Amino acid sequence: MAAKRSVLKVLSGETVFPPPIWMMRQAGRYLPEYRETRRRAGSFLDLCYNPDFAVEVTLQPIERFGFDASILFSDILVVPHALGRDLRFEEGRGPMMTPIDDAEIAALDGAMFHVNLEPVYETVRRLRAKLPQETTLIGFCGAPWTVATYMIAGHGTPDQAPTRLFAYREPEAFARLLKTLTDHSAAYLIRQIEAGADVVQIFDSWSGVLDQSCFEAFCVAPVAEIVRQVREVHPTVPIIGFPKGAGANYHGYREKTGVTALGLDWTVPLEAARDLQRKGAVQGNLDPLRLTAGGKALTDGVGAILESLGKGPLVFNLGHGVTPETPVGHVETMVKTVRSALG
DSSP: OHHHHHHHHHHTTOOOSSOOBOOTTOSSTTSHHHHHHHHHHOSHHHHHHOHHHHHHHHHHHHHHHOOSEEEOOOOTTHHHHHTTOOOEEETTTEEEOOOOOHHHHHTOOOTTHHHHTHHHHHHHHHHHHHSOTTSEEEEEEEOHHHHHHHHHHSSOOSSOHHHHHHHHHOHHHHHHHHHHHHHHHHHHHHHHHHHTOSEEEEEETTGGGSOHHHIIIIIIHHHHHHHHHHHHHOTTSOEEEEETTOGGGGTTHHHHHOOSEEEOOTTSOHHHHHHHHTTSOEEEEEOHHHHHHOHHHHHHHHHHHHHHHTTSOEEEEESSOOOTTOOHHHHHHHHHHHHTOOO
8 A cells, every 4th residue: 555655645745755646648558558558449448448458458568567556548539429420530640539619519418427437437436446456546538728729720739829810709608618517517527426536637738828817717727616516515536736837826726626736737837836835735747858868868858857856745747648669778777767866
């Protein structure tokens, strides 16, 4: 139970050194065993919704690297998919959806939401049974703003201009969409916790494109409501908030949303990260391309984070997901470097 306790100790504000470690997108294309399972699954959605395959790929990085935490293999867009929206993944383009309009927002139907997501809950139950007891199991969802960007544009865009324009031009419809996503995302996390998740993380991958007032309205307020609803049912389960690209808006985010810990992207200066750490646990924030590059770039990056943040509550992680071209050997080096560090 030692490593599991160490992750939860860090998230409760204690310092553990060397810090526990896991990676966002740690079950992914950089692993040859993942690519083989993905081939057998047939499609990305089949991989997400088939508990046999989803459990298999979730366990792969744990078996190979012994990370201290395992994160459920799924996708943030299963929430709108479970609400009845179409979803497909195209090679080289990523997720594709039919853009939603005002009438369709009003017609979103959650009657079959949990039924549609039962394969995900079954995956969590199986993972909790199969994971080593010392491994923390993390569930997750996408933040309402980030999920809405895909629903409105129909695909990823560089600056989310379609969704920003929609929010300005159709504020009432956009508010309805955010509320629907907020309520269903909270219910989704609650069910993951009931199935066995020890911790949950909220990914707001596109929070960095908003001005201050929109950040408060579209990122902070919905996440605060998700946290409130989850805490109402599971008051002690840690919640990690990851508002990627938030910059100066990281300050105050923990207090305004109520999240337990802050996931930091790699652009957050370590001095600023230390300031944020004084108020509780932080997670991150190695540049994923340092891991891809390896060598001195990797060891210098790891060393700087441990030197700056290792004396406080830290979960060592990347500042975003591991890239598909990352050599497996570089991950092994990173794990060894972190775990062999001296305080």
